Amino acid sequence: MKISEIIKRVTQICRSLHVVRLDLFGSFATGTATSRSDVDFVVYGEVDHEALEEAVEKIDTLRKIDFFYYDEIENRYLLEDIKKYGKQIY
Template sequence: MQEVILYGSRAKGTAMERSDIDIAVSGVDNFESLVEKVEELPTLFSVDLVNMDTCRNQLLLEDIRQYGREI
């Protein structure tokens, strides 16, 4: 993995009590396997993953770059 970025409301500091966790990644060899592993984790919040290498939503990518926090 080259990058792991927290984005969305948790990165912006606007998260509500039940807000999900948004994570963007790049440089992942098997993104589907990563998604499966994350879905199996026992978490209190849902986790949404975005593969920045294949994402075609330019507005989302700009938001990730502007407000995201590398973790």
């Protein structure tokens, strides 16, 4: 599955769960992704983590999809990377 399709499906799920904002970051945001890269998203706002992750598990893709919940991130270097390289999806 192409990254554009993964983003589209994750976006649909996040909208249905009333996520405030969704960013793509990591190698897909910086253009350095390889065939082994996972897909990293930052989720803003309160959301049921379990519901989100269960819904995304149903997406038929070989890529691992990771979520980072902005309000819970404590690593300042990770926050800096997100601010510098993150791409807002919506």
